[in-house]
Amino acid sequence: MPGKIKSKPNIFSTPKNLKSWAIDLTEACGSELINKKHNVSKIDALIEKFVFDYNENMKLVAGEEE
Numbered sequence: 001m002p003g004k005i006k007s008k009p010n011i012f013s014t015p016k017n018l019k020s021w022a023i024d025l026t027e028a029c030g031s032e033l034i035n036k037k038h039n040v041s042k043i044d045a046l047i048e049k050f051v052f053d054y055n056e057n058m059k060l061v062a063g064e065e066e
Contacts, residue, residue: 005045010053021046 011021025046030038 005042005049006052008049010056011049012053012057021049 005024009017011017025043028039028042028046030036
């Protein structure tokens with residue numbers, strides 16, 4: 001599963017990609033209302049994806065400012 005997440009496009013490239021990532025994270029967090037347990041490995045992979053994509057965007061922004 002983590003490999004599938006990392007191969008997706010940058011989550012900041014479109015609002016739709018960011019919303020899709022957020023929905024995936026929400027689902028991975030589970031729910032007490034319906035007794036759905038959280039999925040720690042998926043949460044970890046999604047957070048890693050966020051950090052990687054954020055850092056890539058910051059590199060682009062820093063390059064444009066120079």
